Amino acid sequence: MLPKQNRLKKRKEFGYIHKNGKRVHSEHLTLTYIESRFPIPKIGVVVSNKSGNAVVRNRIKRQLREILKQNINNLRSHQNIVLSAHPNISECDFSKLGAEINYLLKKGKRINE
RNA sequence: GUAGCUAGUUAGACGGUCGAAUUUCUUUUUAAGAAAUUAGGAAAGUCCGAGCACAACAGGGCAAGGUGCAAGAUAACAUCUUGUGAAGGCGACUUUAAGGAUAGUGCAACAGAAAUAUACCGCCACUUAUUUGUCUAUUUUUGUGUUUUUUGAUUUAUGUAUUAUCAUUUAUCUUACCUCCUAUUUUUUCACAAAAAUCCAAGUGGUAAGGUUGGAAAGGUGGUGUAAGAGACCACCGCAAACAAAGAGAUUUGUUUGGCUCUGUAAACCCCACCUUGUGCAAGAUAAGGAAGAAAAAAGGUUGCCCGCCUUCUUCCGAUAUACAUCGCUUGAACAUAUUGGUGACAAUAUGUCUAGAUAGAUGACCGUCCACGACAGAACUCGGCUUAUCGACUAGGCUACCCCC
RNA sequence: GGAGAGGUACUCAAGUGGUUGAAGAGACGUCCCUGCUAAGGACGCAGUACGGGAAACCGUAGCGAGGGUUCAAAUCCCUCCCUCUCCG
Numbered sequence: 001m002l003p004k005q006n007r008l009k010k011r012k013e014f015g016y017i018h019k020n021g022k023r024v025h026s027e028h029l030t031l032t033y034i035e036s037r038f039p040i041p042k043i044g045v046v047v048s049n050k051s052g053n054a055v056v057r058n059r060i061k062r063q064l065r066e067i068l069k070q071n072i073n074n075l076r077s078h079q080n081i082v083l084s085a086h087p088n089i090s091e092c093d094f095s096k097l098g099a100e101i102n103y104l105l106k107k108g109k110r111i112n113e
Numbered sequence: 114g115u116a117g118c119u120a121g122u123u124a125g126a127c128g129g130u131c132g133a134a135u136u137u138c139u140u141u142u143u144a145a146g147a148a149a150u151u152a153g154g155a156a157a158g159u160c161c162g163a164g165c166a167c168a169a170c171a172g173g174g175c176a177a178g179g180u181g182c183a184a185g186a187u188a189a190c191a192u193c194u195u196g197u198g199a200a201g202g203c204g205a206c207u208u209u210a211a212g213g214a215u216a217g218u219g220c221a222a223c224a225g226a227a228a229u230a231u232a233c234c235g236c237c238a239c240u241u242a243u244u245u246g247u248c249u250a251u252u253u254u255u256g257u258g259u260u261u262u263u264u265g266a267u268u269u270a271u272g273u274a275u276u277a278u279c280a281u282u283u284a285u286c287u288u289a290c291c292u293c294c295u296a297u298u299u300u301u302u303c304a305c306a307a308a309a310a311u312c313c314a315a316g317u318g319g320u321a322a323g324g325u326u327g328g329a330a331a332g333g334u335g336g337u338g339u340a341a342g343a344g345a346c347c348a349c350c351g352c353a354a355a356c357a358a359a360g361a362g363a364u365u366u367g368u369u370u371g372g373c374u375c376u377g378u379a380a381a382c383c384c385c386a387c388c389u390u391g392u393g394c395a396a397g398a399u400a401a402g403g404a405a406g407a408a409a410a411a412a413g414g415u416u417g418c419c420c421g422c423c424u425u426c427u428u429c430c431g432a433u434a435u436a437c438a439u440c441g442c443u444u445g446a447a448c449a450u451a452u453u454g455g456u457g458a459c460a461a462u463a464u465g466u467c468u469a470g471a472u473a474g475a476u477g478a479c480c481g482u483c484c485a486c487g488a489c490a491g492a493a494c495u496c497g498g499c500u501u502a503u504c505g506a507c508u509a510g511g512c513u514a515c516c517c518c519c
Numbered sequence: 520g521g522a523g524a525g526g527u528a529c530u531c532a533a534g535u536g537g538u539u540g541a542a543g544a545g546a547c548g549u550c551c552c553u554g555c556u557a558a559g560g561a562c563g564c565a566g567u568a569c570g571g572g573a574a575a576c577c578g579u580a581g582c583g584a585g586g587g588u589u590c591a592a593a594u595c596c597c598u599c600c601c602u603c604u605c606c607g
Binding site: 067 | 131132133157473477478479489490491
């Protein structure tokens with residue numbers, strides 16, 4: 001799990017980021033990000049109801065959070081990130097998800113060089 | 114040994130690295146460290162029943178809805194247990210929305226003479242009229258015209274037969290392909306015309322045996338009986354009612370009586386008996402109000418309606434603004450073990466335990482080893498059930514049928 | 520988490536037990552009309568599966584799926600599946 005200070009929590013925050021943020025896409029994921037005035041980066045994960053039943057959705061969320069946790073020290077400060085999964089996400093395994101997230105973070109220039 | 118029946122249990126294991134939530138303790142002061150605990154048999158579907166919370170849920174009536182063999186269990190139930198009836202299985206055993214159709218109403222297409230009541234055909238008796246020719250029907254003969262095979266569908270009759278089926282057979286319709294394509298004759302079928310022969314009507318009453326249907330025709334089979342017939346009578350079977358016995362009861366057994374009353378449908382309306390206030394934790398609780406104006410008849414609330422009951426409104430100003438919070442929230446019809454009572458569901462007593470409580474939502478991610486290679490699947494206020502999904506593994510000094518050996 | 524509504528042809532849909540060939544409209548296909556197209560007109564369309572037949576045609580199943588009640592179910596009852604809406 002992510003530490004509590006790094007989580008996005010409020011419904012308003014998710015709505016604001018979805019409305020005003022910039023997006024980067026890959027085959028199974030979408031990364032939405034926006035600048036913020038707090039130095040600590042905050043991350044939220046979204047998996048829709050169409051991806052599968054509750055067990056599948058929970059496992060995907062855990063795997064995505066685990067990958068983000070490994071990269072959290074490399075992330076640039078002053079930003080909020082929402083990672084959304086596409087409905088066919090259940091095809092991917094752990095290593096493929098990690099590759100996709102790295103690709104997205106580099107493409108969106110979210111990582112400290 | 115094979116095939117089953119019943120009742121249950123379980124739902125990968127071990128190790129390493131990195132993390133999350135709750136509680137407690139310690140140190141430091143907002144963080145860190147340690148320890149303990151951290152998802153199921155269905156957590157699911159939300160199909161029933163309760164707790165709990167709020168709303169004057171006081172109360173009465175109507176409407177609406179639910180349940181439906183008996184006795185019991187339970188906080189309650191559309192649940193469970195033990196029995197009864199019915200159905201299925203060689204059997205162990207399983208399944209069962211199983212009250213009332215003689216309280217009333219409705220519906221029952223098509224077919225059929227007739228659909229819950231009738232009397233069309235037929236059968237029988239009696240009375241009246243009466244042999245005539247027209248019509249009609251049948252048969253025979255003659256003449257004219259059409260058709261003639263095969264397959265399929267529908268249909269008539271006969272035989273076997275309880276029916277069904279099967280075999281033979283009659284007629285009509287459909288027409289691909291093949292053969293012939295000129296004419297004549299014979300036979301058969303149908304249509305038309307002519308001739309000859311035969312039969313003929315109406316009414317009253319009795320009867321429900323027979324009449325190609327249909328899911329269903331109002332007891333069945335055989336006999337007696339009769340003008341013809343009939344539960345009109347008899348034997349056996351079946352149905353219904355009353356009585357007696359057994360049982361707590363559903364019901365069972367026996368005896369007597371009955372055939373006027375008697376089709377099916379209540380998962381159609383309905384009747385009988387019993388039950389139901391509504392909304393649902395997004396329930397709800399915790400806060401800051403003040404001023405002015407209107408007002409006794411209306412408005413609003415209380416369940417769908419009526420009675421009844423309860424409350425009061427409008428405007429302006431201001432406060433609260435991470436209320437996106439805290440509580441509700443987990444000690445409970447709880448769990449484990451033992452004893453006792455009960456056929457059993459279950460209950461009582463004793464001892465012990467505290468065993469998820471998140472809020473973008475924790476209970477995990479990755480790696481390694483082993484095996485049978487891991488199914489269905491994720492708590493969201495809490496319980497009791499039902500239903501549905503599910504790779505497998507295992508248990509019972511349990512039970513049944515068949516086969517083999519002693 | 521809680522409360523509801525619906526499912527009939529390619530699409531929109533009618534049909535609440537009974538001769539049903541399961542209305543109707545659009546779309547689609549064929550033909551007519553026109554020098555050509557559009558519009559218009561006619562016909563066909565529960566168009567599927569299985570069995571029989573050379574064919575015409577006949578029989579059975581089929582209204583989201585599976586059971587039940589009934590002589591008879593798209594319709595009545597039960598259980599599942601799918602879609603949509605509302606409650607901060």
